[in-house]
Amino acid sequence: MKIGIVGATGYGGADLLRLLHQHPKVNEIILYSSSQEGVHIHESYPHLSTIYEQSLNEINVEKIAKQVDIVFLATPPGVSAELSEPLVNLGVQVIDLSGDLRIKDTEIYQSWYKRESASQSIIDQAVYGLPEWNKEAIEKAKVVANPGCYPTATLLGLAPLIKANLIELDSIIVDAKSGTSGAGRSPSAITHFSEMNENFKAYQINKHKHTPEIEQILQQWDEGVEVITFQPHLVPMVRGIMATIYAKAKAPITESDLRKLYEENYQQAPFVRVRPEGAFPATKEVYGSNFCDIGVTYDKRTGRITVVSVIDNVVKGASGQAIQNLNIMNGWEEQTGLAFVPVYP
Numbered sequence: 224m225k226i227g228i229v230g231a232t233g234y235g236g237a238d239l240l241r242l243l244h245q246h247p248k249v250n251e252i253i254l255y256s257s258s259q260e261g262v263h264i265h266e267s268y269p270h271l272s273t274i275y276e277q278s279l280n281e282i283n284v285e286k287i288a289k290q291v292d293i294v295f296l297a298t299p300p301g302v303s304a305e306l307s308e309p310l311v312n313l314g315v316q317v318i319d320l321s322g323d324l325r326i327k328d329t330e331i332y333q334s335w336y337k338r339e340s341a342s343q344s345i346i347d348q349a350v351y352g353l354p355e356w357n358k359e360a361i362e363k364a365k366v367v368a369n370p371g372c373y374p375t376a377t378l379l380g381l382a383p384l385i386k387a388n389l390i391e392l393d394s395i396i397v398d399a400k401s402g403t404s405g406a407g408r409s410p411s412a413i414t415h416f417s418e419m420n421e422n423f424k425a426y427q428i429n430k431h432k433h434t435p436e437i438e439q440i441l442q443q444w445d446e447g448v449e450v451i452t453f454q455p456h457l458v459p460m461v462r463g464i465m466a467t468i469y470a471k472a473k474a475p476i477t478e479s480d481l482r483k484l485y486e487e488n489y490q491q492a493p494f495v496r497v498r499p500e501g502a503f504p505a506t507k508e509v510y511g512s513n514f515c516d517i518g519v520t521y522d523k524r525t526g527r528i529t530v531v532s533v534i535d536n537v538v539k540g541a542s543g544q545a546i547q548n549l550n551i552m553n554g555w556e557e558q559t560g561l562a563f564v565p566v567y568p
């Protein structure tokens with residue numbers, strides 16, 4: 224299969240290259256850039272030297288459609304809104320890593336992203352690419368909206384509780400922390416070293432664009448969900464997200480029943496690992512991998528359930544999940560090219 228990557232000079236695109244290198248079904252990768260046409264990828268990313276040294280091509284939809292079977296759009300919001308529909312119309316499969324196609328209601332998209340949305344027709348065609356809960360739809364999809372990094376950790380952590388109707392739906396609080404690679408390669412005032420090192424910062428308080436994405440999926444699972452509190456923080460590390468999720472239980476539950484619930488829900492999910500009773504995951508334990516590790520407990524004193532869910536934001540939060548979707552869309556084994564051990568320490 225021939226793969227195209229638009230935005231290969233970004234972190235998500237570079238990580239796609241890293242993972243696709245060991246993918247047995249991929250025989251050619253063509254890279255596209257809006258700003259560095261003619262530049263060789265290893266000039267921008269020397270760690271790719273001798274492995275990938277091809278030059279970056281201009282972004283031209285007709286040419287892309289002739290050259291590749293499937294395109295990953297690892298680009299900022301707004302780009303997929305323009306490119307995905309013509310690509311799909313020309314018969315190319317699209318996996319979009321941005322938020323452009325995730326939110327079905329265009330008014331909600333516009334109010335949180337502060338920009339025009341993609342067309343309703345391409346949004347309607349886009350399938351939300353959370354494989355653990357949407358595999359059948361992904362199998363038939365021509366265009367996949369790869370979930371956001373925070374929503375991936377949050378939704379995998381919350382799903383078993385929502386689906387089993389165990390929690391008060393107005394009590395959900397998601398306290399999330401991310402490494403700085405989540406903000407992409409371009410430096411910014413909050414991510415440069417002096418601002419971020421030895422610092423811990425809450426940002427986008429009550430305004431983060433992943434709030435409506437999480438709410439939309441929770442509402443699909445239980446229409447009683449209205450709003451949640453979602454709060455992201457930036458921590459001084461490069462990769463990793465931890466979502467610590469709190470919700471009031473409808474009734475007391477034992478630790479072993481809680482754990483059994485998670486184990487049963489994720490029995491068929493090769494990338495979700497549920498920790499033993501009393502154990503909770505740390506971000507380093509999934510570093511560089513496509514795993515989402517989850518620990519869960521019930522506090523008899525407060526009647527609250529706490530879920531700790533960790534992912535590598537660049538892999539399960541972007542590139543790895545995108546390849547998981549590629550595999551499912553093409554009828555390949557879900558773990559193809561992704562069955563490797565996290566980097567530790």
Ligand SMILES: NC(=O)C1=CN([C@@H]2O[C@H](COP(=O)(O)OP(=O)(O)OC[C@H]3O[C@@H](n4cnc5c(N)ncnc54)[C@H](OP(=O)(O)O)[C@@H]3O)[C@@H](O)[C@H]2O)C=CC1
Nearest residue numbers: 230232233234235256257258297298321405407408536541
């Ligand atoms: N980093 C992460 O952990 C995650 C990222 N995402 C999402 O994935 C997408 C990519 O993120 P990330 O790789 O981190 O971002 P980066 O900022 O690192 O890279 C984005 C790339 O997009 C390209 N680009 C910028 N403007 C345009 C344009 N107008 N047209 C076409 N291409 C453009 C640039 O490449 P060039 O100049 O060569 O065209 C750039 O290298 C974003 O939507 C992000 O929100 C999602 C989950 C996690």
Ligand SMILES: CC(=O)N[C@@H](CCC(=O)OP(=O)(O)O)C(=O)O
Nearest residue numbers: 320321322371372401402405406
């Ligand atoms: C640390 C950091 O800045 N993280 C990014 C997450 C980016 C992301 O996943 O955004 P998309 O929804 O566009 O894919 C943020 O909070 O915006």
